[in-house]
Amino acid sequence: MTVSSDIPEAESWFHRNQQRIAPWLFLAPGILFFAVYVIAPVFQSFNLSLYEWDGLGEKTYVGMRNYEDLYWEYVDRDAFFTSLKNNVMWLFLYxxxxxxxxxxALFLNQTVRGIRLYKSLFFFPFVISQVVVGLVFTWFYDPSFGLLNTMLGWVGMGPINVxxxxxxxxxxxVAAGLWPQTxxxxxxxLTGLNAVDPEQIEAGRLDGAKGWSMLWNIILPQLRPATFIAFVVTIIGALRSFDLIxxxxxxxxFGSSRVLAYYMFEVALSEYGFRMGYGAAIAVVLFLIMLCFIAYFLWSMYREEKGH
Known part of the structure; x- marks a missing residue:
């Protein structure tokens, strides 16, 4: 009798909490993968940055020495300073x-003739590989046969070896990276514009809003979620730039186009040194810079939502 009375009680608890449990069951695989492949490596990088290690032998604990080396490289304006400066340039230009x-997107959201062709042309850079983008722009910039210098020749300007x-x-x-990022x-x-409330647009027109006034006061406030995602993705893309370089x-x-991600690869995984701990310290600095920017945008968005 005791067992039979427990079964309905357990079933009733599940049915009472089914709506709260179901989302977590769906999220569980994603959370697990995120924890194993993102969160755990972050802590491993923090830990590895406190050691000197060539990737094969024994690790030697050195404390904060790798970070001190980064600081003195920055003061001496060596490779780390150049990489950090280039990352800042990438960030603002990106x-x-x-x-x-x-x-x-505002142009493509219009109903004009041939809009599907225009959408396909603008969408094309997004679907091609960054490797292909890099090769295309390498040929574009080539001083002997590149299209850029051919066009400069049309106006009487000499070749430029960009x-x-x-x-x-x-x-x-950065110009090459902006093509697919745009x-x-x-x-x-475009996705955000599909969710814009047409009633607000119509109300704005009745109040005399048009052009920039319509865009700034009615459309852009409704595009805040899309703008936030665009900022976060663009900042992450700028700070982890590696493949194009x-x-x-x-x-x-002469190392003038290095960024932190590529410099980390050079010192940790190339023939320049196999300094895993030093490379991990660079990765930690890059992660903290990224975290600061994303936290700022999250806080700004939270304050705006709270204000409303």
């Missing part, structure tokens, strides 16, 4: 993808 993606000039190379690589932001804003310049010329 943010141009957000307004560019917004205005392209990827061979230490003052221009970072701008050239397409990604465009897709986010590896394909287009391999950090050259």
């Amino acid at each position: 943010l141009l993808a957000i307004p560019a993606g917004l205005f392209i 990827l061979g000039n230490e003052h221009l190379v970072t701008y050239g690589i 397409a990604y932001c465009m897709i986010l804003y 590896s394909i287009m310049t391999q950090g050259g010329p």
Whole structure:
């Protein structure tokens, strides 16, 4: 009798809490994978940055020495300073993808003839590999047969070796990265524009809002979620930039196009040293920079939502 009375009680508890339990059951696999493949490696990187290790032999605990080496490299304006400076340039220039993606999305949201063709052309950069993007722009910048210098020749200007000039190379690589990133932001804003309330648009028109006034006061406030995602994704993309640099310049010329992610690869996994602990320290610095920016945007969005 005791067993039979317990079964209905257990079943009734499950049915009472089914709506609360079901979302966690669906989320459990994703949370597990995120914990194993993202959270755990972050803590492992923190731990590894406190050691000196070549990846094969015994680890030697050195405390904060790897971070001290990074600091003195920064003071001496060596490779770490160059990488950090380039990452800051990447960060601010990469943010141009957000307004560019917004205005392209506003254009593609119109009902004009041939809009499907335009959408396909603007969507194309998003679906191709970063390796392909790097190769295409490497050919585009080539000083002997590249399209850029061919067009400059039409107006009487001499050839420019963008990827061979230490003052221009970072701008050239960022321009290559902006091509697919703008397409990604465009897709986010197109999705957001589909959710814009037409009643608010109509009310704004009745109040005389149009053009910039309509965009700033009615459309953009409704695109806040899309803007937040675009900012976060763009910041992460700028700070973890690696593949374009590896394909287009391999950090050259003279290390002038290095960023933190590529410098981490050089010191930890290439023939330059196999300094795993030092590379992990670079990864921690990169993670903290990324965390600060994302936390700032999360806090800003939270304050705006709380204000409303």
